[in-house]
Amino acid sequence: MQYRMIESEANAKYKRWKKLFESARFIKKEGATLAEGAHLIITMRQKGVKPEALLLREGGVSDEVAEIIEDFANDGVPCYVLANALYDKISPVEHGAGIMAEIKIMANELPHKERCDVLYLDGVQDPGNVGTLIRTAVAAGVSTIAASRESASLWSPKALRAAMGAHFSARLYENVEPEDLDAAFDAVCLAADARGGSDIYETADWEKTATVWMMGAEGPGLSEKALAVADRRLYIPIESGCESLNVGAAAAVCLFEQKRRRIAFKSLK
Amino acid sequence: MQYRMIESEANAKYKRWKKLFESARFIKKEGATLAEGAHLIITMRQKGVKPEALLLREGGVSDEVAEIIEDFANDGVPCYVLANALYDKISPVEHGAGIMAEIKIMANELPHKERCDVLYLDGVQDPGNVGTLIRTAVAAGVSTIAASRESASLWSPKALRAAMGAHFSARLYENVEPEDLDAAFDAVCLAADARGGSDIYETADWEKTATVWMMGAEGPGLSEKALAVADRRLYIPIESGCESLNVGAAAAVCLFEQKRRRIAFKSLK
Numbered sequence: 001m002q003y004r005m006i007e008s009e010a011n012a013k014y015k016r017w018k019k020l021f022e023s024a025r026f027i028k029k030e031g032a033t034l035a036e037g038a039h040l041i042i043t044m045r046q047k048g049v050k051p052e053a054l055l056l057r058e059g060g061v062s063d064e065v066a067e068i069i070e071d072f073a074n075d076g077v078p079c080y081v082l083a084n085a086l087y088d089k090i091s092p093v094e095h096g097a098g099i100m101a102e103i104k105i106m107a108n109e110l111p112h113k114e115r116c117d118v119l120y121l122d123g124v125q126d127p128g129n130v131g132t133l134i135r136t137a138v139a140a141g142v143s144t145i146a147a148s149r150e151s152a153s154l155w156s157p158k159a160l161r162a163a164m165g166a167h168f169s170a171r172l173y174e175n176v177e178p179e180d181l182d183a184a185f186d187a188v189c190l191a192a193d194a195r196g197g198s199d200i201y202e203t204a205d206w207e208k209t210a211t212v213w214m215m216g217a218e219g220p221g222l223s224e225k226a227l228a229v230a231d232r233r234l235y236i237p238i239e240s241g242c243e244s245l246n247v248g249a250a251a252a253v254c255l256f257e258q259k260r261r262r263i264a265f266k267s268l269k
Numbered sequence: 270m271q272y273r274m275i276e277s278e279a280n281a282k283y284k285r286w287k288k289l290f291e292s293a294r295f296i297k298k299e300g301a302t303l304a305e306g307a308h309l310i311i312t313m314r315q316k317g318v319k320p321e322a323l324l325l326r327e328g329g330v331s332d333e334v335a336e337i338i339e340d341f342a343n344d345g346v347p348c349y350v351l352a353n354a355l356y357d358k359i360s361p362v363e364h365g366a367g368i369m370a371e372i373k374i375m376a377n378e379l380p381h382k383e384r385c386d387v388l389y390l391d392g393v394q395d396p397g398n399v400g401t402l403i404r405t406a407v408a409a410g411v412s413t414i415a416a417s418r419e420s421a422s423l424w425s426p427k428a429l430r431a432a433m434g435a436h437f438s439a440r441l442y443e444n445v446e447p448e449d450l451d452a453a454f455d456a457v458c459l460a461a462d463a464r465g466g467s468d469i470y471e472t473a474d475w476e477k478t479a480t481v482w483m484m485g486a487e488g489p490g491l492s493e494k495a496l497a498v499a500d501r502r503l504y505i506p507i508e509s510g511c512e513s514l515n516v517g518a519a520a521a522v523c524l525f526e527q528k529r530r531r532i533a534f535k536s537l538k
Contacts, residue, residue, distance in 0.1 A: 128397070136518045139507040162515070169510055201529050236525065237532070238408040241438055245521070246431070249405045252518035253525045256505065260470050260526070263506070 002073075003056070007083045014086060017055065017102065021090040024153035028174075031107060033155045036092055036100040038065045043165030044101065045071065051101035054079045057087040061098045069099070092157040105155045108173055110146075115186040115210045117142045119255065122178065122226040123150035123217035124247055130154060131162025132248040133215065138166040140255035141262075142213070146173040146181070148226075150217070178214070178226040187212045188231040191222050192254050194244040197233025200257055206232055207261040215251050271342075272325070276352045283355060286324065286371065290359040293422035297443075300376060302424045304436075305361055305369040307334045312434030313370065314340065320370035323348045326356040330367045338368070361426040374424045377442055379415075384455040384479045386411045388524065391447065391495040392419035392486035393516055399423060400431025401517040402484065407435040409524035410531075411482070415442040415450070417495075419486070447483070447495040456481045457500040460491055461523050463513040466502025469526055475501060476530040484520050 006014050019026045020034050027033045032052065035044070038061075044051060045068055054069055058081055061069070073079050091100065119137040124130055130152050134145055147154055154172045173184075181189060187210035191197065200206075214230060216222035221244070227233070236245060236253050245253070275283050288295045289303050296302045301321065304313070307330075313320060314337055323338055327350055330338070342348050360369065388406040393399055399421050403414055416423055423441045442453075450458060456479035460466065469475075483499060485491035490513070496502070505514060505522050514522070 132515045132518060135511075135515060139511040139514050139518075141508050143508075164512075164515075166511065201532060237528070239410050239412075242404070242408040242435065243433075245408050246401045246404060246433075246517065248515065248517055249401060249408075249521035252514070252521040256522045257525075257529070259506070263470060 003079050003081045005081045006086060009086060013080065014082070017090050020102070021157055024156055027105065027153055027155050031105050032102055033105050033160065034090065034100050034157045035103050035160045036097065036157055037161060038062065038097045038099060040160060040165055041065060041068055041099055041101055043168055044103070047168040049103065049168050050075065051077055051103050053077060053102040055087070055100045055102065056081045057098035058082065058084050059098055065097070065099050092161045106172065108171055110173055110176065110180060110184040112183065113186045114184065116144050117210050117258075118144045118146055118185055118187060118212040119251065120176070120178075120181065120212050120214045121145070121147040121151045122214055122222050123148055123220075124215065125152055125218055127152045127156045127158035128162045129218065129246070129248050130156075131159040133251050134159070134163040134170060134172070135166040136248065136252045137255060138169050140259045142255055143170045145170055146176040148177060149175045178223070178229045181212055181229060185212055186210060189214060189229055190254075191227055191230035191233045192216070192236070192250055193222055193227065193233045194235055195221065197235050199237050200234040200254065201237065203232070203234060206234065207258045211258065213251070213254050213258070215247050218247055272348050272350045274350050275355060278355060282349065283351070286359050289371070290426055293425055296374065296422055296424050300374055301371055302374050302429065303359065303369050303426045304372050304429045305366065305426055306430060307331065307366045307368060309429060309434055310334060310337055310368055310370055312437055313372070316437040318372065318437055319344065320346055320372050322346065322371040324356070324369045324371065325350045326367035327351060327353050328367055334366070334368050361430045375441065377440055379442055379445065379449060379453040381452065382455045383453065385413050386479050386527075387413045387415055387450075387454055387456060387481040388520065389445070389450065389481050389483045390414070390416040390420045391483055391491050392417055393484065394421055394487055396421045396425045396427035397431045398487065398515070398517050399425070400428035402520050403428070403432040403439055403441070404435040405517065405521045406524060407438050409528045411524055412439045414439055415445040417446060418444050447492070447498045450481055450498060454481055455479060458483060458498050459523075460496055460499035460502045461485070461505070461519055462491055462496065462502045463504055464490065466504050468506050469503045469523065470506065472501070472503060475503065476527045480527065482520070482523050482527070484516050487516055
């Protein structure tokens, strides 16, 4: 197996990776991003996703990962070894695993009136929250995720890291405005809204059709534009004195309540 | 109102705050921590928590916060204005609100066989996850939170920030080992365990008594010590191909399923 060593920040490939690490806009422009960590690399192999390149930290990697690198290298994936200081500057975690992959992002065209469950992110700002939301949705059986223009990139290295490989089991759509949802999906739009509507547990039958669960930004919650297209507003009953849940926790409650009801309905049949 | 300006990193007070920011051990030793952001300061006033000191960024604060500062200052809380560079070095967020408080941490003695619902953190590592877990627990009506020695500090600035004020509505216990739980709480120990046990939705009656929900570390999950004291092991049914949920999402699902069942039971009576 052949490695190419990169020791200078002036290296053209390195400069491009650094821009991918720093700029969501550049990710979009290039249609490429960085996925860090042994877990993501292992998931990629399982899902048949072939990276454009592997980036290794000079310090070395675990045996488990070495085997996968070997596999990918035999498959023609170029491998680069980066000086520690260079690697750490483009790693989304402080004590990273010492391996990352450059991958193509999968840009999807919105469907037309497709009947499927969707999670919609309306201006969610934090890349870690975005990743956790994708992970939770896929685990709850909702593998279609759409996000508004104001949301953080679904494909940032931090979001990939937090989603723990769920990206490779999902269909992701970016730059989707609330008013696009109706044409794209044959599903009721449910607004998760701490400010009002009806109690998610006391309200019957919202899970009986396909749903688009809409989750708002940390702090302000759902935008007026999103509330305007909602078929229903539902809230999670929380203790008085607390104002709201973290968006990741709220989505987990809503999407697993949906899953619970669907399971209960199936077992009745 | 009188402010004291701090411009040098060599200032003794500043050096102490920097250590509080950097070291969970120092937080424990001093019995003090830093709480950042307008929201936390406002919650403190609502809950009657009086800070030891207020730290303001030279750049200024919003009008809303200015009023609260005035109130606390009149109440004898010393106010310090920090040069921007100094402030940013001890702020848990990149674009902070420009205000933080030094507060005493509330160290509690474990009760004896108290009947109450508890969330137990068994080695949860990430301070942001710790904070989100506290926030979620309090919102779900579980205001007693205990954590093992291996868990990240419940009182780190990042945990305070992520909990959005929930600390001030909770009773928190640190350095609690799994084998201490039985003597402290009259409640069944429920292990949230992705690796086995029974389905949380299909298993009846686990919510009928007080519960200690045990959540494990990111990655490895619950320790052998924790599993050994569990009365029941429960798992959240997730889609095949996903291996687990983020610990914050898993806790949200478990604690709100508990809340849902309790509400449903009450409405039957």
